[in-house]
Amino acid sequence: MRNIFFFFLTIIIISCNESPKPTKETVVENNGVSLVVLGTTQDGGSPHIGCKKTCCEDLFKNPDKTRKVVSLGLIDSETQKTYILEATPDFTEQIKTLNSVAPFEHKETPDGIFITHAHIGHYTGLMYLGKEALGANGVATYVMEKMDTFLRTNGPWSQLVSEKNILLNEMQNDKPVVLSKKLSIEPLLVPHRDEYSETVGFLIKGEKKKVLFIPDIDKWSKWDTEIVQMVKVVDFAFLDATFYDAAEINNRDISLIPHPFVIESMQIMKGLKPEDKKKVHFIHFNHTNPLLNKSSDAYKTVIENGFNVSQYKEIFKI
Numbered sequence: 001m002r003n004i005f006f007f008f009l010t011i012i013i014i015s016c017n018e019s020p021k022p023t024k025e026t027v028v029e030n031n032g033v034s035l036v037v038l039g040t041t042q043d044g045g046s047p048h049i050g051c052k053k054t055c056c057e058d059l060f061k062n063p064d065k066t067r068k069v070v071s072l073g074l075i076d077s078e079t080q081k082t083y084i085l086e087a088t089p090d091f092t093e094q095i096k097t098l099n100s101v102a103p104f105e106h107k108e109t110p111d112g113i114f115i116t117h118a119h120i121g122h123y124t125g126l127m128y129l130g131k132e133a134l135g136a137n138g139v140a141t142y143v144m145e146k147m148d149t150f151l152r153t154n155g156p157w158s159q160l161v162s163e164k165n166i167l168l169n170e171m172q173n174d175k176p177v178v179l180s181k182k183l184s185i186e187p188l189l190v191p192h193r194d195e196y197s198e199t200v201g202f203l204i205k206g207e208k209k210k211v212l213f214i215p216d217i218d219k220w221s222k223w224d225t226e227i228v229q230m231v232k233v234v235d236f237a238f239l240d241a242t243f244y245d246a247a248e249i250n251n252r253d254i255s256l257i258p259h260p261f262v263i264e265s266m267q268i269m270k271g272l273k274p275e276d277k278k279k280v281h282f283i284h285f286n287h288t289n290p291l292l293n294k295s296s297d298a299y300k301t302v303i304e305n306g307f308n309v310s311q312y313k314e315i316f317k318i
Contacts, residue, residue, distance in 0.1 A: 039068030043121025091125025206318030
């Protein structure tokens with residue numbers, strides 16, 4: 001009788017220690033290349049540190065799980081590989097989400113990380129690949145020349161390089177990185193506050209469609225490329241929408257954090273045809289940006305003008 005008791009007790013203990021296998025949330029088609037929106041907020045996230053405004057008050061008590069820092073994911077179903085654009089403070093959850101929607105089983109880390117620049121919301125997620133966390137092995141990380149130097153010569157990032165947690169691959173402006181027959185990513189230099197590195201956007205070419213991703217830029221007028229013309233030649237354009245208008249910046253000097261206001265971008269692109277306007281998906285929202293609230297007048301104005309507001313976990317076939 002005693003032996004039977006211990007037998008069942010052992011079974012119970014084993015059952016308690018075994019974690020149930022998570023169900024796979026496959027929503028991406030098992031062919032071609034798909035893009036997944038993995039984050040839409042500005043570097044500091046939402047709620048934002050030190051924020052005492054109503055936009056953050058409730059979020060500190062009841063976080064919104066859809067508010068992740070700006071990132072896009074790419075899934076190449078034919079090569080069964082995944083890629084992520086930006087290594088954000090939400091990197092841990094974002095790579096898990098990327099795997100959960102892929103139509104195939106995949107290792108924890110993506111096959112490539114593409115980084116636009118050295119501001120905290122765009123590269124600091126690399127820390128989770130280090131020995132204190134995952135201890136990753138040789139994750140391909142694509143960066144520009146100055147970003148490469150920054151990571152190699154500054155701790156703690158240099159340790160990721162020396163320990164071979166990441167393998168740096170240097171990109172060149174206007175030179176596509178060919179990932180497969182149906183997927184390439186081309187860096188495009190853009191003007192921004194380049195304290196530690198240059199800043200790029202990405203032109204992503206899938207099997208049939210092109211995607212422009214520029215989460216950070218000072219002003220469209222400072223770029224040597226016409227944004228209106230770029231929108232015309234791509235199929236989707238995820239563009240910097242950090243601030244809706246100047247009313248948000250009542251306690252900081254806008255010259256120190258320049259971005260194109262959403263109202264400015266809409267004015268610049270007002271002459272586009274309706275089919276071109278709908279290509280635009282505003283992204284990279286500051287915690288004060290009313291576009292984070294679907295019931296706001298600002299959100300309604302963007303939609304009524306024919307543009308889009310990026311949403312977490314949106315999926316696009318490219």
